[in-house]
Amino acid sequence: MAAVTKRACNPNEEEIDLRRGPWTLEEDTLLIHYIASHGEGHWNSLAKCAGLKRTGKSCRLRWLNYLKPDIKRGNLTPQEQLMILELHSKWGNRWSKIAQHLPGRTDNEIKNYWRTRVQKQARQLNIESNSKRFLDAVRCFWMPTLLQKMEQSSSSYLPTTLSSQNSASPSLSPNCSAPSISLSTSPPSKVSQIFEHPINGNSSSVRSPSIFSSDSLISQLPQTSERLTSPTHAFDHTVYSSSPALNDCYYVDTSSGYAYDMEGLNLDPASAICDFNNQQFDCQMTAGDWMLDNMTDTLWNMEGM
DNA sequence: AAAGCAACCAACCGCTATCGT
DNA sequence: CACGATAGCGGTTGGTTGCTT
Structure with a gap:
């Protein structure tokens, strides 16, 4: 139930009852119809x-974050999570800027995702979420695992996997070379096509499972009817492609033919090479370091890492 | 069953940028 | 240039829900 506050902005003006708190269906309807x-x-x-007995600010926020027709509801897909991790590493807390690259997602949603899930992991590791350590951790473990999850969903269709050629996951290879998504080598307008076919979300009232649940991740993946052959990995219209020669990987939009170089963004894989066999982390991690101490029960324990 | 806790997310708040007068 | 209105951004809070004990 929304609270009602009495506000007299000007003693000469009549007092206005301004509602606060959750919006009612009637208020939503009023706003939608008026904007229409x-x-x-x-x-x-x-x-x-x-x-509406709301501030203009409140109306704007309600419209932009909830009522606007193109708002995408429901869980963030692994692709979107990966994109957030990448873009945040590049731009920091520039939520609106990040949101521009995730069509249908709001800055508020991305911000909430970061604060509730990403920062939580940082806290559990006792490191700053904006520190280089955490960024390295994201590069070396989180992102490869997201890629692995995406790959797993499509590997049954595909004879060649991302990890087999790109060492995308530490669990599959002694080296982890975090791929990165380049948005710089393709027209910005095409970036949105990575998410051309978003998963229709659930109601906002439904809890979003943590990305650390592999079940949830897989369940979020698109049920695609389009599958390509090796060496690509299909995700709806988006596929991952491995480049054995360059050890690069790309987003490939099969509907447009555009490829998104995952190498060139800002996460230079060379800076994030983790050699587990030699217990040497180029990303400033060493065996017995904080990472290994914590990886069994926090971020890196994404159900079996 | 119920209390406690954590997770999630909608909404609010303060601040800054931009624009028109 | 100054000022007010408006829009936008990022940080924070509070309510709801689900899980655990």
């Missing part, structure tokens, strides 16, 4: 004209 008729913008006057 009159369009967005001028939120303060919109709120008044629509008969």
Whole structure:
């Protein structure tokens, strides 16, 4: 139930009952219908004209984060999670900028994802989530595992796997070379096509399973009817492709033919080489270091890593 | 069954940038 | 240039839900 506050912005103005808290169905309907008729913008006057006892700011936020038709609901796909990790490593807490590359996702949603799930892992490791250590951890373990999860979902269809050629996962190879997603080598407008066919989400009231659950990850993957042959890995219209010669991997949009170089963004794989056999982490981790101490029960324990 | 706790996320708040006058 | 209105951004909070004990 939304609280109602009395606010007198100006003693000469009549007091306005401004509602706060969760929006009701009636309020949502009012806002949707008003915007459908009159369009967005001028939120303060919109709120008044629509008969909403809300601030313009609140109306704008409700519309942008919840009511807008192209908002994508439901769990973040592994592809989206990977994209968030990559872009955050590049831009930091520039949520709106990151959100621009995840169509249908709001900055608020991405921010919540980062704070509730990513930062939680950092806390459990007793490291700063914006530290180089955590970034290295993300590079060396988290992202390869996300890639592995995505790969697993499609490997049954494909004779050649990403990991077999690219050492994408420490669990499959002694070397982990975190791939990175390049957005710089393709037209920005094409980036959105990575997520061309989003999974239709559940109701927002449904708990999102942690990405650390492999079951949840796999369950989130698209049920694609389009499968390509080696050496690509299909995800709906998006496939991963390994390049054995270059040890690179790409996003390939099969509908457009665009390929997204995963090497060139900012996460230079060479800086994140982890040699487990030699107990040597180029990403400033050594055997017996904090990473190994913690990897069994925190981030790296993504159900069996 | 119920209390405690954690996770999630919608909503709020403060601040800054931009634009029009 | 100054000022106010508006829009946008990022940090934070509080309510709800589900899980554990």
